[in-house]
Amino acid sequence: MRQLIAGNWKMNGISAALADIETISEIAATSAPDADILICPPATLIWRAAQTAAGRIGIGGQDCHPEISGAFTGDISAEMLRDAGATAVIVGHSERRQLHGESNSFVSAKASAAWRAGLLAIICVGETEAERASGDHLGVCKDQLSGSVPDGADSTNTVVAYEPVWAIGTGKTPTMDDIGSMHAHIRRCLTARFGSESNAIRILYGGSVKPTNAREILAVPEVGGALVGGASLKAEEFHRIFSAVPPRG
Numbered sequence: 001m002r003q004l005i006a007g008n009w010k011m012n013g014i015s016a017a018l019a020d021i022e023t024i025s026e027i028a029a030t031s032a033p034d035a036d037i038l039i040c041p042p043a044t045l046i047w048r049a050a051q052t053a054a055g056r057i058g059i060g061g062q063d064c065h066p067e068i069s070g071a072f073t074g075d076i077s078a079e080m081l082r083d084a085g086a087t088a089v090i091v092g093h094s095e096r097r098q099l100h101g102e103s104n105s106f107v108s109a110k111a112s113a114a115w116r117a118g119l120l121a122i123i124c125v126g127e128t129e130a131e132r133a134s135g136d137h138l139g140v141c142k143d144q145l146s147g148s149v150p151d152g153a154d155s156t157n158t159v160v161a162y163e164p165v166w167a168i169g170t171g172k173t174p175t176m177d178d179i180g181s182m183h184a185h186i187r188r189c190l191t192a193r194f195g196s197e198s199n200a201i202r203i204l205y206g207g208s209v210k211p212t213n214a215r216e217i218l219a220v221p222e223v224g225g226a227l228v229g230g231a232s233l234k235a236e237e238f239h240r241i242f243s244a245v246p247p248r249g
């Protein structure tokens, strides 16, 4: 399975940041990493980012609305992202779940909208610090998966991202054993529901991935890549992360 290294720029980046898209695209084109590279800039940059990347890396959205169009002020449909040049979209990021009150069923509708528009849906799950402390993290992620991943998920339309909320932007990461246990658990949940054909669905790890820990994290069994926040904002750091993808055996 080819890994996916995706950068989530969140609400960061204006026109000047297109220079980083150019640098990352150029490095990806010349170094031919053994991974798919995707950057999800703010929506205002998607069109120009896609023009700049010119197919050398993928460009994605950070969220979409379930409907194609309509009276939803401030929202963006999956079709609009596609029209702007995106090939993927993140749905159900914990910042959307927590700050915008998004439910599993709403996230599932967004993932279906992504498929309708021909986009890869990157569906995020992950427990809070309190849920981890209570020992309920496996159950929490299982429930998020069953509620947020629509029927019909396969490796061509879906990527799951495990992002423990307490590891996002904190510099804290789970141990490699904990990452391995959670990814194995997510794999079991997907296989139980979708059968062994779903074994090629990539499960990304996200939360304080840095050049200094990427090699170790990306080598954990069932880790199919990374969803990188802060360290994706600078081309040099992001490059060091996608250079750490282990060779496929």
Ligand code: 13P
Binding pocket: 008, 093, 163, 167, 168, 169, 170, 171, 206, 207, 208, 209, 227, 228, 229, 230, 231
């Ligand atoms: P950080 O890499 O900044 O911890 O963010 C992770 C994340 O939320 C990516 O979606």
